Amino acid sequence: MSAVPNHAGSWSTLPTPLSDETLEQLSLMGFDTMTPVQAGAIPLFLKNKDVVVEAVTGSGKTLAFVIPIIEKLLGREDPLKNHEIGAMIITPTRELAQQIYTVFDSFIQNHSRSEQLKLGLYIGGTTTLQQDMVQFNKTKPRILIGTPGRLEEMLMKSNKLINTKELEVLVMDEADRLLDMGFSQQLNHIIAQLPKQRRTGLFSATMTDAISNLVKAGLRNPVRVVVKVEDLENKGNTQRTPASLEIDYIVCDPEQKWTQVIRLLEHELQQLEGARKFIVYVATCACVDYFFKLLKKQASLSGYDIHSLHGQMETKRRSATYTSFTQLPPAVPAILLCTDVASRGLDIPDVDYVIQVDPPQDPKAFAHRCGRAARAGRKGKATVLLVRGREEAYVEFLKLRKIPISRANYLLPNGVTKDNSFIPDNDDETEKDVTSLQVVDPSVDQLIHDFRQVVKTDRDMYDRGIKAFVSWARAYSKHEASYIFRIKDLDLGRVATGYGLLKLPKMPELKNAKQVTFEEVDMDWNAYSYTDKNKELKRKRELEEAALKPKKPTPDTRRPKKTTAWSNKIEAKDRKADRRLKKDRKKDYLKRKQDSQQDTMDDNDDDLDDNDWDDLAKEERLAKKVRKGKISRQDFDAMMNDDDLDL
Template structure:
């Protein structure tokens, strides 16, 4: 059964099943006077003991749609939960950076932690909080034995955690009693399955009672989720929260989010980013809080250093990615979220912050590099325009084949409009024109390179290189970032649009402000690489860190040892396809040789056996003949002398 969520959502007090006074007071304290459509659709069904499958755009308020029903159902139990009994389980993916929209509270870097914090807002001062204790269990942060000990101490009634650790807890003997479980919730269900947790989910579901309520919450619905629905839900009601654009077509992004794209060359992306940031923060009504996405962790580290220098007098720059330790990641997030709304700031990050992140005052999202997974695009852009606020998002696309990405996203119900190229004087210019295809006669849009004959671009690139020249560490970071970007781009899921062979890697390296190109197979095999290396004395190029510089000088002073010649390696770009093919051919040759050898040996053994059989048969026949003659002698039918003459020759030959 499928139902659409209400187009308009009323006040919390209008629900058919009234909420408890404590819940209503907490909602009022948080400033949530009315429900969102997904809350108005899901909460009544949950309260009526229905299984639900909720598909809603990012930022639609899905968390409260299951937190409130869980609390209400546990409070309405006739018999209180006893020792080791749990009433609800909430399963979430791991390693996402999240926060619930409450300016007074800053939470840790897990989606599970966000949900735990939301529960805490409703339960910490509740008069019956002993029946609403929430336990947070995340794999990788604590050991299983530590979590078992914590379970015994706190006796949680609601378990929130990641699939692996929850599965281990439920399998830990008689630790957790699930007989009285009321509700199972799987949040971001599509991501749970994408990350390979289907086996753990099946194991968890198998250990829970069938007479329970189950809810699946996700921004997108996939075939894998449909399979999970059939396996774990009983006649579920599917709730779909859709957004209608101006021409009444469905879209997967909030209507308050305006997405555009800028077409430029790869060496102009960082320039366009800086101009966009400067222009927005220079306006009285412009954006103040930005999230900027790049492809890899190494790119975050490098561009953070560059932008901190380029924008130091205009705005604060923060960096966030999955390779940071939890303490540093939390500190960065805390600093960014606690800035005043009017303070200009940029959070530079990877897809670690593409889902679940809910900063109340993000105005603008910029995607310097489109995500590898196309499904992450809407989640990235959705970090703005949360909870009905207005927001904007921009993605940079390189001229040429990448422009097809616009039509690709349109098919995925993510509408975008083209934005103009930004010039140095804060004006914009339309960098496209229409041409007629001579073969088909159809008109097509062609983007052209602009920016006053590249003089402004060259000036900007020189400013980047000037920063890089100050510290050799910047050069190392830039090389690492560039190489990681090439690897990431070559593994893009939409590979028919994002093809590494279509990229001018020299322009990419120029846009990174590199002083020289790294040695890598892609550059060795690439044609028409546009790059001009910086002329400089590399022996005098120093690290600002004295210890690193001292180490570099010691290494340089060491006599160079004559290294033995190494076999020439394959030039395959980031893969061992050619080597693998050679190994396969070699294995096949060896296998054929072995097969031929065994066949030949078997044939020889067969022939030898036949020869042996022939010799045996001859001997046997001779013995039988001799025996017959001997019997004739015995019967008097043959003379003894004649017998001796007949077989004497054979005896002499044997001797």
């Protein structure tokens, strides 16, 4: 393990001097000194070493590979030509790829030797593979930046359009997430197309067993660089978050969560030195869509520029949202409501505050979410909201994971706070599990009323709310820390109330719940309409079609089974007996015929055959008369017996 200096020096102290143009650009960007991760990784890269870098989020990992790549390509004796590439950077998300592209571009756009440093961004979504291949053939980039899927297609399906023989550096950024997202097969295919004599760098905030396996497969004698943050309160301990980041938690009841979120935003907006850029994390994409529309309607948040971002958005819209939020001036108050798509790797500038409405399903994502604030030495805050009761065990869980966190007071109106912590008396068994006191907050009802009023304006909002609640419940039930986040211990009715739902959906989690506290809104559901004319026409058409359909009979109105007359049953029984009699007589006839053939001459057999067939025909005629009621069964038997005597 390489020893990383505790205090990083200036760029001029690097063993291998950087080019003048690189140093000039670093100065323009305001980076006068190196961070510890840069001081540890850059010299190793420049000395042709493979590196595995583990450092807290926001520690400057991107420059730790951007600068060595630029310097190595500029230092080549033979410039790259034709379709040769010199470096490749693989990232898990499109947004991170775009961010890295922007960092590279800031060094290259005015460079005197920019021809040797041309960039190519390949992330899919906005372009087809064919379009990317045409663009590659036209621009002939030397540095490829992209996501695993598209880069694999470029290498495997382009008929060797890309020449990788001269590739010098491969970088996998956020390597643990690349593997978590299921890209291991694509990574193996990409690595198989690259020369073995190359430098490889793995960069991540956390190291996992899967990364260790990747290290064995893709790196040659790597040097591991680990940058840790010392816990100032507990000397000798380390933590996984930047020292400039302050993390706390608020304990409340399920229906009080969004009241606390809005009060945090209001409080910071009113402070002269309050936070201006917020990221608010929720559990699912449906929750982002629903609460984005609700927050936009809150008069107290009108001073904020509100954006939404999640993985199910169209690529163009996602890119536009990301660009719009990142390019806002630092002084403009803004909120980005998002899922974990914006929790890793993205260097969104000037983020002051991170609020987690729902703790992440993957506990590892907690530190990454918080790390969107306090980047590159800036101060920042992060708050997570926990439901009173079992969820409070999450605090100890985080401390075990070396994430320092403190308790914050419950926020009341007008900037008043209330300490709702409670220390139970060890002698009182009834209070043993109580850790927080319930806060009676009448203004919560007002917010829920406001939410419901917004939902009532458009039936589409009701649909979105139901979808958000159901998706949240499913995500909560699949939480990795399931011994802390148990859906059976949660009053889902109170959660639904906090969502501003008008009535509860039908779902298994509610059916099996121990307790459901919810008051349904009384309203005319047939008159509840969509503001979208097409949706409303479709709804009305479906209502009309349903009204025309015959109603399914209920057990009380179902028509009784049609009974069969007793006389018909007797007739059916007689017909069955006739068929049986006919079958038995034919069997007797065939047996008699077989016996007679052994005792008589052939000519007599012919006469007998004719007589027997006549008898059989006569028998059939008499049987028909019996069926029609023209003769009785006794007459039938008498006639047949007379014939047998004559015979």
